[in-house]
Amino acid sequence: MSGARPAGPVVALSGGTGGAKLARGLADHAGEDLVVIANTGDDVEIYGTYVSPDPDLTTFWLADRIDARGWGLEGDTFGVMDGLRELGDEVWFNLGDRDLALCARRARRLAEGARLTETFAEAARAYGVGATILPPSDDPVRTRVRADGRWWDFQEFMIRRRGDGPVEDVVFDGAAEAAATPEALEAIRTASAVVVGPSNPVISIGPILAVPEIRAALRATDAPVVAVAPFVAGEVLKGPTRDFLAWAGVDADARGVARLYEGLLDGLVTDEPGVEVPGVAVRTADTLLSDPDARRRVAGDVLAFCAELAPRPSAAGDPS
Template sequence: MTPRVTLLAGGVGGAKLAEGLAAVCSPERLSIIGNVADDQEFHGLWVSPDIDTLTYSLANLIDRRQGWGLADESHRVLAGLERLGCDTWMSLGDRDMATHIFRTQLRHQGVRPSAIAQRIAESLGVDIDLLLPTDDPLQTTVKTEQGWLAFQEYFVRERCRPEVLEVRFEGAATARPTSEALAAIETAEVLLIAPSNPVVSIAPILAVPGIRRAIETSRATRVAVSPLIGGRTVKGPADRMLTAMGYPCSNLGVAESYAGLLDGLVIDASDRDDRTALEAEGVTVLTTDTLMTDAEEKARLAGETLAFAGALRREEVEA
């Protein structure tokens, strides 16, 4: 039987490992905690990009080429909004729009965001618990030379071009963790952190009061998969953001950003030179191919990561 696994995941990279885990784990023994701090309202509709990427990936409805959004998508609603004078820099497809309309309606009705996320996932055929870290407002904002930007303004509108001076998670001080997320951490035998942006995908989950402590005190084996390949991110600004936050832009920086939360780190074969330095810091390392170019590669990385966690667990038991 597979162990009880809980994954902390951001957007595209997180969704890939989530798919891999879904291929190798029993669905009732896998929980995924996604990031809601990238959420933003567009045209009065509540858009939740990271959660949608997880949902659409697990439902096998994702646009495989771009890694986010629905496959076979059109943009007729957005064209209509543009004609009505709206800013349409946030790409929202027609099929995707149904999700945002549905989510917004239920939010206005007072349904908990985490219940909405689970309901959307179930409607689309996802049989895994997709959990939110909090039902309270939590918003990543990024300080640049242009001032403070909402995350999507920085990420999509400005295409990550401005230098990041500071990152804040508005609402983190008062956000309450969902009981489902806490339970998934507390009951996990293996706790994984996906190859997502440590600074803006994983950190906001950890910023919800109670979540970091639950991971620190968990009896689970805790393993992160590094988002770096050849010292850089495949996609997105995680490498530059690590630097901006004062971490080395390497797997050492990734490990530092997760200090106190890791038993092991999975790094890409191209970064095997980081191994010695990581082990000197007390981080056990698995070196493998982490790019996840197709379903087989996702399942292979998920399986190797779980086997690595299993080996770490046995070492602990033997120690």
């Protein structure tokens, strides 16, 4: 375990698989000092439950209980989904039985008046996760995508439409009015490092940054903010990242990602050689998160880079 990181909380902004894998590597270094602020723009209420795909995926990764298919709990069964099909329901969104139990309990707790933040903490405790997993806001933020001349809820776009572009527009409903959770703001304020995971910058990190108080907190924190580009050898490993970057008007490379995070970053980690970004330190490193050793190594490299950049020289007194 590397000792080359600043003392104090490590905050990771995370979407789905790439961010969750890096969070698992960061946990090997930061342990209970890791705080993951996870995207809730993908959340969906279905089958009488409340599903938070990215926070739950992160929880399963941190618990070492992710299934080999890359989502859901290891070894889960799908008896309820089979039963719904038998009864004539259209089942387009698959949830394993134990995953369904988690999401049904979350729906019940929210109906009882619990905050979304509380339900994430309860799940983490139940699965033995020492790190903290937070939503950026307890208020609803929902990603919607326009394609083929109509608006799609995010899960419908990704599953029913199979993420097929071109993407015509993207909105984060509710983000502008959403209040950041005090826990997320405090984590960013007191962080020793903030790591933006290698998740889709538009639809995974974008909903987090669309909450105004979160963006302002990232500008004001003393901690260095470092992003990991979501490309390996120039390729996207999962999901329609290229289509969304094309909609955003940036190239599908590390420079394009840096443009989307303009004004927030102190550092950028990429495996692309020769990348230069004005005002941002760039570290060239292997970013493939293929196995536990690789995840631990990449996370250690990122934290060592953060330690070189700390403290942030321009953050003190920045009111923006």
